[in-house]
Amino acid sequence: MVFIETRKIQQTGGSTYIVSLPKRWAERAGITTGSQVTLQPQQDGTLNIAAEGTSRTQKKKNIIDVNGCVGDDLVRLLIAAYISGSDMIELRASRIQVDQKKIIRSLCHKLIGPEIIEETANSVLIQDLLNPSEVSIKKSVRRMFLIANSMLNDAMQALKDHDLDLALDVIERDDEVDRLYLLISKQFRTVLRGSRLPDTSETTIDEYHDLRLSASSLERIADHALKIAKTAATLDTPIPEDTMELIESSCTTSSAMVEDAIDALYNQNTDLANQVIEKVDGTKTRINELNASLLDLNSPEAIVALGTVADSIDRIGEYGANIAEFAINLSMAMAQNK
Incomplete structure (x- = not known):
């Protein structure tokens, strides 16, 4: 559930406006005294506030069971994982078949960013190396x-x-x-x-x-x-x-x-x-x-x-x-x- 909170703008030092951050959000984002946040103005007049460094350091990992998933089904599954914004995609199976690995390699070559960084008999780890x-x-x-x-x-x-x-x-x-x-x-x-x-x-x-x-x-x-x-x-x-x-x-x-x-x-x-x-x-x-x-x-x-x-x-x-x-x-x- 999204909670909308209001804050009153205060003035300090005669020329600086300050506003307090919601405590629950700050704790969830790991913000404590001395932490830094980035402020990014948007064209629609809003202001985007984020904990510094969280945009790429917190990797999103998607673990997918591909047992019995072959052909076009596997292609669609990998594309869906890519579009969802996963930084890391780990494909697991009791044994990943040769045909599955061919599809995985081929699709990684066709997409912008994903690269296979680790491969075993029962797993393939894909990382999105794209610099946004x-x-x-x-x-x-x-x-x-x-x-x-x-x-x-x-x-x-x-x-x-x-x-x-x-x-x-x-x-x-x-x-x-x-x-x-x-x-x-x-x-x-x-x-x-x-x-x-x-x-x-x-x-x-x-x-x-x-x-x-x-x-x-x-x-x-x-x-x-x-x-x-x-x-x-x-x-x-x-x-x-x-x-x-x-x-x-x-x-x-x-x-x-x-x-x-x-x-x-x-x-x-x-x-x-x-x-x-x-x-x-x-x-x-x-x-x-x-x-x-x-x-x-x-x-x-x-x-x-x-x-x-x-x-x-x-x-x-x-x-x-x-x-x-x-x-x-x-x-x-x-x-x-x-």
Whole structure:
């Protein structure tokens, strides 16, 4: 149960304001006479008070029984432990199987921070070595956008040129987007629990919320770029020039919507955000024209494959509109906080 206590501000020395700390909180935090606390002003006007050194010295350890847990079940379990903010994850079993260890090692390589520091026949100890002072959610979301955008552009180029090598390169880049998305999800949960991150004095909880939602849309955009790249890697049928022009023009429109939406989000530009949302109907009209043109192709394989491409381009535009809505929501929230 959370107890809310009030304290009266007093003045000492003519110019210094002082306030007493709740005794129960001080005892729980290990604060005694002579202890130091850190004070971190927040953008919303609140003040974060914490016992000095507690943010990283008190390690959170999660012990997990993985007996009989294999395949995707194990992957989901490890990701959940990572997102929960555990500094240490200890996996235990009567005997950890070779396939389990392969999954554990592979996932540690795909996540930002976790490293295996100890391994025995019946346990694996994972420690998060990430230094939070080197991470900013704003930079992470921006990085997600840049990677997803480059994936989409290169996937379209691979489709146009039948470039297998470029298509495979796009597929490989999807892992980096997933890594950033999971890191952002972890950061957001950390902030929700009241923990301090290096940019919390410059980033409000409203910004964290809408950046986290935008990261989810960017992760989906990267997934659709991945789909297009897979089509480029497997489609053997030549694409007619007029059909390719429709595909490219549709993709350019959707890509521009996402770029403008991100710009609106970071600059809290509601006019630009509304412009993005207003383009949705026009984009769908163009996609309908593209789908109709695909029916004239002679290859059923190409009709199905390029139909998937058209659907991905359509979804990308919709995700851009979603980010634009988050930008409007954030703009309103920030205006109220001023």
